[in-house]
Amino acid sequence: MAIEITRPGKYSLIVSTPVMPAAGTLGFSDSYKGLIDYDKLGALVTNPVTIEPWNPASGTRMIPLDAGILLHTGLPNPGLSKVINRKRKVWANMPIPVILHLVATSVDQVKQAGSALDEVEEVAAVELGLSDDIELDDALALVEAAAKMEKPLLVRLPFYECYDLAPPLAEAGADALVLTAAPRGTARDIHAGRLVSGRIYGPLIKPLVLRMVGRLRREIPDEIPIIGCGGIHSPQDARDYIDAGAVAVQVDTATWAQPKMLERIARDLGGWIATRHKDALLDEWNPDMGHTEAIERRAPSPDASPDLRPSRKR
Amino acid sequence: MKESQGYIERITRVNRDYQRLDLAVDKSLSSLRAGQALLVRRIDKDYEAERWVPYLRELWFPVEILASNMLVIEQPARSHFTPGQLLSIMGPVGQPFRFRQKLRNILLIAYNSTPAALLMMLAPLLERQVSITMVLMGSAREYETSHLPGEIEIIQADDDLSWSDMVMTLGWADQVFAAVGPGDELEHLGDIMRVMRERRNDVPANYAFGVLQRQLPCGVGACHACMLNLRGARKLQCVDGPAFDLTTLRLN
Numbered sequence: 327m328a329i330e331i332t333r334p335g336k337y338s339l340i341v342s343t344p345v346m347p348a349a350g351t352l353g354f355s356d357s358y359k360g361l362i363d364y365d366k367l368g369a370l371v372t373n374p375v376t377i378e379p380w381n382p383a384s385g386t387r388m389i390p391l392d393a394g395i396l397l398h399t400g401l402p403n404p405g406l407s408k409v410i411n412r413k414r415k416v417w418a419n420m421p422i423p424v425i426l427h428l429v430a431t432s433v434d435q436v437k438q439a440g441s442a443l444d445e446v447e448e449v450a451a452v453e454l455g456l457s458d459d460i461e462l463d464d465a466l467a468l469v470e471a472a473a474k475m476e477k478p479l480l481v482r483l484p485f486y487e488c489y490d491l492a493p494p495l496a497e498a499g500a501d502a503l504v505l506t507a508a509p510r511g512t513a514r515d516i517h518a519g520r521l522v523s524g525r526i527y528g529p530l531i532k533p534l535v536l537r538m539v540g541r542l543r544r545e546i547p548d549e550i551p552i553i554g555c556g557g558i559h560s561p562q563d564a565r566d567y568i569d570a571g572a573v574a575v576q577v578d579t580a581t582w583a584q585p586k587m588l589e590r591i592a593r594d595l596g597g598w599i600a601t602r603h604k605d606a607l608l609d610e611w612n613p614d615m616g617h618t619e620a621i622e623r624r625a626p627s628p629d630a631s632p633d634l635r636p637s638r639k640r
Numbered sequence: 641m642k643e644s645q646g647y648i649e650r651i652t653r654v655n656r657d658y659q660r661l662d663l664a665v666d667k668s669l670s671s672l673r674a675g676q677a678l679l680v681r682r683i684d685k686d687y688e689a690e691r692w693v694p695y696l697r698e699l700w701f702p703v704e705i706l707a708s709n710m711l712v713i714e715q716p717a718r719s720h721f722t723p724g725q726l727l728s729i730m731g732p733v734g735q736p737f738r739f740r741q742k743l744r745n746i747l748l749i750a751y752n753s754t755p756a757a758l759l760m761m762l763a764p765l766l767e768r769q770v771s772i773t774m775v776l777m778g779s780a781r782e783y784e785t786s787h788l789p790g791e792i793e794i795i796q797a798d799d800d801l802s803w804s805d806m807v808m809t810l811g812w813a814d815q816v817f818a819a820v821g822p823g824d825e826l827e828h829l830g831d832i833m834r835v836m837r838e839r840r841n842d843v844p845a846n847y848a849f850g851v852l853q854r855q856l857p858c859g860v861g862a863c864h865a866c867m868l869n870l871r872g873a874r875k876l877q878c879v880d881g882p883a884f885d886l887t888t889l890r891l892n
Contacts, residue, residue: 353862361643361730361860373864382867382874386823388857393692395857399865402874517823529692559692582858583681583695584728585643 327596329368331574332451332478332501333549339423339451339478339501341368343596344574345564347588348555349374349427349453349482350401351578354409355416361585365421366592368574372409374429374455377438379405386515386522394528395579396513401429406439414448423450425480428472430454436471444476451501453480456491458510460484465491466498473499480553485509485535492542496550503546504553504576505539527579532557536570543571559587561594568599641730641860642668645683648725649710653717654787658754661713661721662706665729670708673736674761675851675883677701678711679859681728697730699856703759714756733859734882737761737849740814745771747813750780751801751828753821757851757882759788761817766791773809777801778828779821801835810839816848817883825852830891849883 332339346369352358354372364370383400403409406428417424426449430436436454443449454472456465472479482504483491492503508525515522535556543552554567555576564575575595581588644666652660669678679697704712715721739746739761746765748758755774765772766789776783777797785794797803810816816836820828829850836843857863859878866877870888875881 351858351862353858353860353864357858357860357862360641373862381869382864387865388855390694390696390855394695397857397863397865399863399867402864402867515823517821528695579695579857582863583692583697585730 327599329574329599331368331551331553332480333551335478335501337451337476337478337501339369339425339480341423341574343368343592344568344599345588345592345595346371346425346574346576347581348576348578349455350399351581354403355413356420358581358585362581362589366589366596367422368592369423369425369450370420371425371453371576372413372427373403374401374427375403375406375409376401376429377406377435379403379408386518386520387524389513389515389522389524391513391526391528394526394530396511396522396524396526397508397579398522398524406442410442410446410449414446417448424448425451425453427453427455427482429457430468430472431457433467433471436468437474440472440475449477451478451480453482453504455482455507456484458484458486458507460487460491462491462494465495469495469498469500473501478502480504482507482555485556488538489542493546496546500550502551502553502573503542504555505542505572506535506556508556508578509534527557529557529559529563532559532563532566536566539567539572540570558591561591561598564591564595565598568595641732642666643728643730644668646727646729648721648723648727651721651723654714655784657717657782657784658714658787659717659719659721660703661715663702663711663713663727663729665709665711667709669711669729669731670705672702672705672711672732674764675737675757676732676734677757677882678729678731679733679856680730683726683728696855696857697728697859699733699853699859701757701760701853703756704763705760714754714759716754730859733856733878735880737817737883738846739765740846743768743770743814745773745812745814747809747816748772748774749816749818749832750774750776750783751818751820751832752778753780753819753853754783755780755819757819757853758817762789762792773813775803775809777832801831806835807839810836815846817851818848818886819851819853822854825850825854826889826891829886829889833886833891836886843887845885845887848886850886850889852877852882852884 382402389396478501480502481500485506511526551573554572559580646665649664650662678700702711773793775795861879
């Protein structure tokens with residue numbers, strides 16, 4: 327199976343299954359070796375990488391919540407050049423494409439990252455993470471600069487600004503939109519007795535993001551794929567995102583709680599997408615597929631695979 | 641690191657406050673050594689019926705290996721467990737404690753934490769004729785010790801973190817391992833370091849180790865939530881810990 331998860335063009339990214347980890351959950355390369363069969367995933371999205379090294383956040387970094395967690399790591403990383411030097415050999419041996427999640431705060435940083443990453447063939451695509459409080463003009467400038475890279479560009483939108491940012495950024499050169507970064511929240515650290523802010527993860531995030539995906543799928547051009555990310559904890563969650571209009575999904579902290587869940591979602595969704603438009607019976611990919619569902623034909627063509635004809639130049 | 645399934649085979653109440661769980665586990669975990677832990681999630685018989693409360697896996701330090709596939713875990717008596725409970729287990733997490741080859745006397749400190757993370761070393765050290773002293777500080781003073789081997793000297797520290805014969809105990813110890821509870825753990829390790837510096841001429845490298853027990857989101861070095869800034873390096877509790885040389889930690 328081949329699924330194109332970025333817009334058709336000179337640089338497009340095709341994956342074998344539309345499931346990948348969200349940035350920040352699987353490390354920079356193969357931290358989950360032995361626990362997850364990477365071969366079953368569509369791609370690896372790395373932890374966030376900045377141009378300069380970033381230190382871990384001081385103070386409380388994680389607070390358990392009811393069915394979720396609040397996390398504030400500070401995105402520690404050794405900087406882009408060190409990440410590339412240390413990881414490119416591992417990336418070269420990975421059975422799936424590597425998507426580097428880039429965090430940049432200025433156009434200069436994006437340009438710097440672009441010139442470095444264009445030389446790294448082990449990185450198949452770049453996912454640009456936008457900060458939560460970014461202004462539209464700044465976001466446009468970053469995306470326009472990043473779109474000049476010779477790699478497909480995925481843009482991960484901040485949760486609260488996603489409705490405002492998605493349409494203009496789709497026009498500015500994003501090859502795919504990732505909806506969304508985890509929302510920010512505040513919780514009390516009972517050990518330290520103080521309030522801590524960070525990103526919120528858990529199953530409850532899914533209905534919120536699912537609504538965004540459905541609404542934005544109607545608002546932005548069909549050629550811009552949407553990748554759903556938020557609160558996916560089961561194969562059915564991932565199917566819901568596809569039904570809402572996403573072309574692929576990213577699984578976040580469910581992997582920490584249950585590493586095999588990522589692989590199971592990937593196997594399930596791959597099989598589901600491959601068979602549903604043809605009314606085929608689902609085979610026994612895994613125990614998740616205990617029964618089949620009558621699914622209405624919705625694709626324009628009975629052939630579910632993307633258009634793989636020679637793509638046009640942008 | 642491997643994910644496997646296990647189950648609680650037996651539950652024994654060892655004293656008023658604590659119970660011990662005998663876990664039947666995968667044989668690969670029998671190579672687990674003192675300092676290494678497990679990330680455990682209770683699962684239903686039907687693996688699909690997943691509950692997400694608690695969300696993250698619990699960090700369990702085994703206190704004893706009974707047989708090639710049997711580990712013992714110590715838990716507060718108030719926590720409810722049932723024999724036959726199925727568990728999803730990730731492990732081993734972290735690195736084993738490193739002991740000096742000619743270790744004769746060891747000082748263990750539990751500060752605002754149960755000493756459970758330190759207990760697995762007791763049997764092998766006693767077998768090597770190592771003298772063990774355990775100092776309980778802060779809320780650890782409430783820890784009931786009647787089930788521990790009688791050869792271990794137990795000392796209750798005072799409110800100011802001092803104890804009788806403190807100079808002698810610290811001077812006599814070849815190595816120190818101090819377990820602190822989650823929340824302000826670097827501050828607590830700083831307190832212990834201050835106490836040692838006041839009573840010893842110097843605290844050399846590879847002498848005193850802080851044992852961290854922060855809850856780990858991923859446990860495999862992916863999320864970096866447990867990253868520590870050491871002097872000259874960054875380390876992860878889940879991969880490089882749980883024990884860190886106190887002379888390298890940036891203590892509060």
